Amino acid sequence: MGEAVEGREAVDLLERTRVVVNPRLRTTVESLPGSIRRVAMYHFGWEHADGTPAAGQAGKAIRPALVLAATGALGGDPDDALRAAAAVELVHNFTLLHDDVIDEDATRRHRPTAWTVFGTPDAIIVGDALLALALRLLAEDGHPAAPAASARLASCVIELCAGQQADCAFEQRGPQEVSLDECLDMAMAKTGALLGCACSLGALYAGAGPEEVAALDAFGREAGLAFQLIDDLIGIWGDPGRTGKPAGADLASHKKSLPVVAALTSGTPAAAELAELYRGPMGAAAVRRAAGAVDRAGGRDWAQIHAADRMARAVDQLSRAVPDLKAAGDLLALAEFVTRRSR
Amino acid sequence: MGEAVEGREAVDLLERTRVVVNPRLRTTVESLPGSIRRVAMYHFGWEHADGTPAAGQAGKAIRPALVLAATGALGGDPDDALRAAAAVELVHNFTLLHDDVIDEDATRRHRPTAWTVFGTPDAIIVGDALLALALRLLAEDGHPAAPAASARLASCVIELCAGQQADCAFEQRGPQEVSLDECLDMAMAKTGALLGCACSLGALYAGAGPEEVAALDAFGREAGLAFQLIDDLIGIWGDPGRTGKPAGADLASHKKSLPVVAALTSGTPAAAELAELYRGPMGAAAVRRAAGAVDRAGGRDWAQIHAADRMARAVDQLSRAVPDLKAAGDLLALAEFVTRRSR
Numbered sequence: 001m002g003e004a005v006e007g008r009e010a011v012d013l014l015e016r017t018r019v020v021v022n023p024r025l026r027t028t029v030e031s032l033p034g035s036i037r038r039v040a041m042y043h044f045g046w047e048h049a050d051g052t053p054a055a056g057q058a059g060k061a062i063r064p065a066l067v068l069a070a071t072g073a074l075g076g077d078p079d080d081a082l083r084a085a086a087a088v089e090l091v092h093n094f095t096l097l098h099d100d101v102i103d104e105d106a107t108r109r110h111r112p113t114a115w116t117v118f119g120t121p122d123a124i125i126v127g128d129a130l131l132a133l134a135l136r137l138l139a140e141d142g143h144p145a146a147p148a149a150s151a152r153l154a155s156c157v158i159e160l161c162a163g164q165q166a167d168c169a170f171e172q173r174g175p176q177e178v179s180l181d182e183c184l185d186m187a188m189a190k191t192g193a194l195l196g197c198a199c200s201l202g203a204l205y206a207g208a209g210p211e212e213v214a215a216l217d218a219f220g221r222e223a224g225l226a227f228q229l230i231d232d233l234i235g236i237w238g239d240p241g242r243t244g245k246p247a248g249a250d251l252a253s254h255k256k257s258l259p260v261v262a263a264l265t266s267g268t269p270a271a272a273e274l275a276e277l278y279r280g281p282m283g284a285a286a287v288r289r290a291a292g293a294v295d296r297a298g299g300r301d302w303a304q305i306h307a308a309d310r311m312a313r314a315v316d317q318l319s320r321a322v323p324d325l326k327a328a329g330d331l332l333a334l335a336e337f338v339t340r341r342s343r
Numbered sequence: 344m345g346e347a348v349e350g351r352e353a354v355d356l357l358e359r360t361r362v363v364v365n366p367r368l369r370t371t372v373e374s375l376p377g378s379i380r381r382v383a384m385y386h387f388g389w390e391h392a393d394g395t396p397a398a399g400q401a402g403k404a405i406r407p408a409l410v411l412a413a414t415g416a417l418g419g420d421p422d423d424a425l426r427a428a429a430a431v432e433l434v435h436n437f438t439l440l441h442d443d444v445i446d447e448d449a450t451r452r453h454r455p456t457a458w459t460v461f462g463t464p465d466a467i468i469v470g471d472a473l474l475a476l477a478l479r480l481l482a483e484d485g486h487p488a489a490p491a492a493s494a495r496l497a498s499c500v501i502e503l504c505a506g507q508q509a510d511c512a513f514e515q516r517g518p519q520e521v522s523l524d525e526c527l528d529m530a531m532a533k534t535g536a537l538l539g540c541a542c543s544l545g546a547l548y549a550g551a552g553p554e555e556v557a558a559l560d561a562f563g564r565e566a567g568l569a570f571q572l573i574d575d576l577i578g579i580w581g582d583p584g585r586t587g588k589p590a591g592a593d594l595a596s597h598k599k600s601l602p603v604v605a606a607l608t609s610g611t612p613a614a615a616e617l618a619e620l621y622r623g624p625m626g627a628a629a630v631r632r633a634a635g636a637v638d639r640a641g642g643r644d645w646a647q648i649h650a651a652d653r654m655a656r657a658v659d660q661l662s663r664a665v666p667d668l669k670a671a672g673d674l675l676a677l678a679e680f681v682t683r684r685s686r
Contacts, residue, residue, distance in 0.1 A: 033505035035512065098471060102464040121445040121511045124467060128441060128474065129504040135478045136497035139490055147482055147490060154479035161472040162376035168464045169378065 010337030013330055017065040017085070022058055025086045028137060032129055039126040043097060043114045059109070062338055063088045063198040069330035070202025070216050073322050081205035083141045084149055088198045090134035091153060095160055095194075097127035102168060131157065145204040152204070156197035163189030170256045175278035176264050176271075183261040187228045188221060195224030199331070203321070215321035222314035223335040229307040230339050232257035233300065236291050248287040251294075254278055258306075263299030270297035307339055353680030356673055360408040360428070365401055368429045371480060375472055382469040386440060386457045399452070405681055406431045406541040412673035413545025413559050416665050424548035426484045427492055431541045433477035434496060438503055438537075440470035445511060474500065488547040495547070499540035506533030513599045518621035519607050519614075526604040530571045531564060538567030542674070546664070558664035565657035566678040572650040573682050575600035576643065579634050591630040594637075597621055601649075606642030613640035650682055 029040045041047035045056025064085035068078040099105070100113040101123050107113060115123035138150040166186040170178045199220035203213045235250030235257055250257050256264075264271050264278075274293035277286050294300060314335055315325075322328040372383045384390035388399025407428035411421035442448070443456040444466050450456060458466035481493040509529040513521045542563035546556045578593030578600055593600050599607075607614050607621075617636040620629050637643060657678055658668075665671040 032501065033508075035508045036501070036505055094471075098467055102467060119511075122508060124441055124445060125504045125508045125511075128437075128471070129501050131471065131474060132478075132497045132500035132504070135475075135482075136494055136501070139478075139482075139493035139497055150482035150493060151479055154475045154482055157475035158375065158379075158472050158479070161468045161475070162379055165376075165378045165465060165468045168462075168468075 007337060007340060009329075010333040013069070013333060014061050014065050014337075017061045017068060018058070020068075020082060021061060021064040021085050021089065024082055025058060025089055028086060028090070028133055029130075032133065036126050036129050039114055039118050039122050040130065042117065043093065043108075043126065045109060045111070049112075049117045056109070056111070059089065059093070061089065062334065063092050063194060065334055066195060066198040066220060066331065067202040067205075069328075069334060070199040070220075071206045072202075073328040073331050074203050074206035074208045074212060074216075075327075076202075076206025076208075080143060081202055083137050083143075084145075084201045084205055085198075087134040087137045087149075087153060088194065088201060090130045090137070091157060091160075092194060094127045094130040094134065094157075095164070097123050097130065099164060101127075102164065143205060145201075145207070149201045149204050152197055152200055156193050159189045159193040163187070163191070163193065166190075171254070173256075175256075175275040178256050178261055178264075180258075180261050180265050183256065183258055184225070187258060188225055191228040191231075192221035192224035195227065196220035208321070212321040215317050218317040219314050219321070219331070219335075222310045222317060223338065226307040226310040226314065226335070227338040229258055229303045229310070232259050233303050236260075236294060237300075248284075248291060251287045251290045252282045254282060259294055259299035259303040261299075262302040262306075263294040263297035266297045266299070268297045270294075311335065311339055350680060350683060352672075353676040356412070356676060357404050357408050357680075360404045360411060361400070363411075363425060364404060364407040364428050364432065367425055368401060368432055371429060371433070371476055372473075375476065379469050379472050382457055382461050382465050383473065385460065386436065386451075386469065388452060388454065392455075392460045399454070402432065402436070402452070404432065405677065406435050406537060408677055409538060409541040409563060409674065410545040410548075412671075412677060413542040413563075414549045415545075416661075416671040416674050417546050417549035417551045417555060417559070418670075419545075419549025419551075421545075423486060424545055426480050426486075427488075427544045427548055428541075430477040430480045430492075430496060431537065431544060433473045433480070434500060434503075435537060437470045437473040437477065437500075438507070440466050440473065442507060444470075445507065486548060488544075488550070492544045492547050495540055495543055499536050502532045502536040506530070506536065509533075514597070516599075518599075518618040521599050521604055521607075523601075523604050523608050526599060526601055527568070530601060531568055534571040534574075535564035535567035538570065539563035551664070555664040558660050561660040562657050562664070562674065562678075565653045565660060566681065569650040569653040569657065569678070570681040572601055572646045572653070575602050576646050579603075579637060580643075591627075591634060594630045594633045595625045597625060602637055602642035602646040604642075605645040605649075606637040606640035609640045609642070611640045613637075654678065654682055 026046060029044060030037060032040055038051055042049055044058040045054055048054045067081050067085040067088055071078045071081040096108060097114055100108055101115045101120050105113055106116050135150060135154060138146050138153060163186050167190060196217040200213045200217035203216040236259060237247055263274055270293045274290055274297060277290045318328050318331060319325055369389060372387060373380060375383055381394055385392055387401040388397055391397045410424050410428040410431055414421045414424040439451060440457055443451055444458045444463050448456055449459050478493060478497060481489050481496060506529050510533060539560040543556045543560035546559040579602060580590055606617050613636045617633055617640060620633045661671050661674060662668055
């Protein structure tokens with residue numbers, strides 16, 4: 001099967017996921033009290049700021065797709081896991097709302113972020129409400145897996161918080177004061193944890209045992225780290241039309257992303273050049289020079305090779321829970337898809 | 344039984360609650376990842392900002408005491424409800440952290456608020472983590488009441504969010520553009536909901552049926568509204584030594600508290616005077632004049648009478664679930680205590 005076909009498979013799968021999950025997600029969000037609902041409907045792209053309907057898309061639905069694909073891969077009925085899929089997507093959106101406030105990001109999915117439209121208080125409050133909504137969805141689920149899924153999702157949120165906190169703390173430190181291991185731990189907490197949680201919840205809803213659940217969690221985490229590495233490469237070199245993130249954006253904001261930290265800690269002359277650039281203001285010319293320095297210091301190659309390595313580990317983990325990988329086709333297609341976005 | 348003795352009873356009950364709940368609360372908070380734990384330990388008063396131990400008290404423990412008292416009043420074993428008691432206190436503290444960020448309050452329990460010490464991002468993140476921790480505590484509880492308790496607590500958080508959102512929205516409106524009914528609804532969501540939730544969780548952990556749970560919820564809500572009315576009176580006239588809130592603080596910040604809105608909507612000449620004052624800056628002289636205007640417009644009397652009325656409704660609700668009110672002595676003592684603070 002060629003790459004284009006594999007990519008197509010994931011695109012179709014995400015579309016099918018949105019068809020089944022988005023109506024439930026939307027019904028759940030519409031159950032919020034009016035004032036909060038309005039901000040949430042805007043954030044998900046279902047309404048404009050003035051409350052009129054918008055045709056926007058709520059997100060690619062990668063995490064819900066992982067939940068449903070994991071349930072299916074372990075012999076369960078994905079329909080049983082629809083609440084869990086919606087809950088994971090609500091948690092993802094809770095983090096987006098709060099991270100945008102904390103990072104002062106002005107754009108999300110090609111639109112002004114909620115805090116820029118409704119103010120910081122509303123964005124904090126609506127993030128809180130989405131988190132509570134996610135945990136209520138699971139608490140109200142009668143499925144025998146629901147209590148364990150609730151506990152895992154709540155633990156995951158705590159890990160996401162630790163990841164976001166570490167990310168903020170790194171910003172306060174000098175260019176060469178963050179180690180690559182710290183940076184990898186942070187990315188695992190901030191990105192890997194929720195993808196792992198999505199897969200493990202899917203496994204729980206298939207009635208899987210602790211070892212299978214742990215293997216699915218590890219699969220999602222490793223794939224999540226590969227995803228983050230690719231996302232960090234996009235934050236330096238890639239493709240604003242497709243991702244909504246302008247090239248060089250991470251460099252302009254002095255972000256200590258994984259390729260940047262790999263470059264900064266490489267001990268090369270280009271590392272010193274990059275550190276010097278990161279100590280000053282980052283105009284367009286400095287951003288171009290910094291991108292070149294990351295490349296020459298080996299940060300770009302390292303990130304691409306490390307992403308491939310993490311994907312191999314992900315597949316290894318998956319094969320522990322699903323020995324016949326044909327049953328895990330959807331999970332593999334999704335993992336390939338998220339690490340293929342920059343091409 | 345005299346009033347002094349009743350007050351003593353509640354003080355002893357709160358002390359006994361802290362003895363059993365605080366160790367569990369502290370163990371739970373200590374399970375957080377290091378960076379987040381530090382901020383949480385400071386917020387609860389267990390550590391100074393530099394991480395050295397502090398002798399501070401985590402809070403009065405009114406909400407946990409309500410949980411345990413409700414379980415006892417309905418014939419359950421309060422020991423079964425310790426997790427629920429800790430979970431409710433964690434949710435309370437999540438709201439304090441976020442509300443202090445949103446309201447830009449600089450002092451809490453006689454100490455600088457977390458956001459002033461650690462920054463706004465950390466305070467947002469640690470609030471998020473406490474909310475997740477609360478819901479994890481219940482999700483990991485094996486008690487048959489835990490799923491229903493989780494769903495109620497999550498619903499309550501959504502109501503708290505709506506209350507806080509309404510409170511913020513009122514601040515943007517002119518002095519006479521908020522009706523007393525809107526203000527009462529906001530106070531019920533922001534304060535009454537969590538006290539009601541505490542009582543209803545206690546009832547669930549006693550194995551109570553839906554009608555008893557609903558009556559306990561209503562008891563807590565009505566008592567909570569009485570509590571808010573008294574707290575609002577303290578925010579204008581009372582006692583900084585005991586509450587940590589300087590007299591006039593709510594007036595200085597143009598807060599549309601219940602007695603203020605009652606005064607503003609009274610149609611009296613003092614209402615017009617108060618509205619005029621609220622349109623300008625509130626220095627010490629203006630605060631004194633505004634307090635006088637609230638009094639002359641009837642806001643003070645209304646709040647006191649309405650608090651007594653709400654307490655009567657609370658007792659009426661309680662008697663539906665606990666016909667022999669002797670069994671509800673602890674709940675009544677707590678309700679009396681929280682509405683007695685200004686004397």
